[in-house]
Amino acid sequence: QVQLVESGGGSVQSGGSLSLSCAASAYTFAMGWFRQAPGKQREGISFIRTNDAKIYNLDSLKGRFTISRDDAKNTVTLHMDSLKPEDTAIYYCAAAKTPFPDWAALSISAYDYWGRGTQVTVSS
16 A cells, blocks of 8 residues: 655736646556546546656647656656646545556556545636
8 A cells, every 4th residue: 555645736816827746655567647526537648657757748848847756755746837827726646556558648547546635726
């Protein structure tokens, strides 16, 4: 069992920045960030693989969201710039113990463990 502890989030005005961090209690194959806006399905937004730091980001967020990791601390950080009101959502950290192919990097079903979620609110 892997526990995930998220931190960060909160409220920010449009154009602002926020960082989210997620600490895992054990080694994982990969970690990712997902988000779920009100009335919408949860979507994968960013992924980073442990052994080679391979990264995938949702195309629509490239250039604004950056994922990084601290291997020594089993921690992943999502830095979000130029935030927009449509980025308002609950953001979830996820971790996978079982390897999966690259095409599944942003798929909910690829991940075994989930954080409780943290609210990000962007006001116009």
